[in-house]
Amino acid sequence: MVKETIEQFTRLQYFDTKIYEAEKLLAAIPEMLKERCIEYETLLEEKKSLDVSYNEVRSEIQKTEAENSDHKILLAGAQKKLTSVHNNREYEAALKELDNLKKSISDSDNKTRNLNEKAEMLMNAVTEKTEMCSQSENIYIKEKKEKEEENKGLFEEVAILKKERDAFAATVKKSILSKYERVRSARNNLAITPVNNETCSGCNMKIPPQLAVDVKKEKELFQCPYCQRFLYNPKIEAKAS
Ligand SMILES: [Zn+2]
Numbered sequence: 434m435v436k437e438t439i440e441q442f443t444r445l446q447y448f449d450t451k452i453y454e455a456e457k458l459l460a461a462i463p464e465m466l467k468e469r470c471i472e473y474e475t476l477l478e479e480k481k482s483l484d485v486s487y488n489e490v491r492s493e494i495q496k497t498e499a500e501n502s503d504h505k506i507l508l509a510g511a512q513k514k515l516t517s518v519h520n521n522r523e524y525e526a527a528l529k530e531l532d533n534l535k536k537s538i539s540d541s542d543n544k545t546r547n548l549n550e551k552a553e554m555l556m557n558a559v560t561e562k563t564e565m566c567s568q569s570e571n572i573y574i575k576e577k578k579e580k581e582e583e584n585k586g587l588f589e590e591v592a593i594l595k596k597e598r599d600a601f602a603a604t605v606k607k608s609i610l611s612k613y614e615r616v617r618s619a620r621n622n623l624a625i626t627p628v629n630n631e632t633c634s635g636c637n638m639k640i641p642p643q644l645a646v647d648v649k650k651e652k653e654l655f656q657c658p659y660c661q662r663f664l665y666n667p668k669i670e671a672k673a674s
Contacts, residue, residue: 436651439665441605442613442625448598453622455591462580473569480562487555494548501541508534620662627667636660
């Protein structure tokens with residue numbers, strides 16, 4: 434009788450543990466996907482901000498180039514003026530204007546060169562980030578698909594397990610079943626647990642040696658004095674699966 438109860442309990446526990454684990458996995462899936470999604474969105478934001486910087490530099494280049502071509506027109510005018518001066522004072526003034534314009538043009542050229550280098554660096558960064566975005570997106574899509582498949586598989590698995598579990602539970606005497614259920618709901622889904630090395634596997638506490646001996650004899654249904662879980666001798670486990 435005790436042996437039979439232990440077998441029934443371990444069989445029920447087999448189902449309940451599997452159902453519990455599958456349901457835990459199912460619950461973890463949306464969380465995992467959310468993390469992937471955040472990773473992708475972060476990369477996308479970084480890419481967008483690089484795009485903005487790149488466009489800013491591009492428009493600064495255009496502005497500098499426009500200024501530069503204005504200066505070049507002025508330079509041509511100043512050079513012309515130099516040939517038609519009437520006195521030394523005018524000559525000095527035209528020469529000074531010419532020098533100033535040449536300096537502005539040289540400064541603008543340097544600025545444009547630096548800006549072009551910056552633009553190129555930003556363009557490379559944008560390209561790299563775009564590539565990272567697309568990789569991350571692909572991983573996300575792939576994982577989402579995989580997880581959905583897994584989800585489907587797990588849902589089906591849980592449904593089958595529950596059905597089998599219910600069918601088996603129906604064969605167990607109600608008073609016995611409620612004993613099991615009471616401990617299971619109070620003890621984190623684990624109602625019956627093996628004793629290994631005189632230790633309860635449910636709470637990892639050392640049980641009195643005599644109790645360990647008694648559990649082996651299977652003459653009575655024993656509970657762990659610490660966690661109240663039912664105890665059994667592990668060799669029965671093979672039959673349960
Ligand atoms: Zn215990």
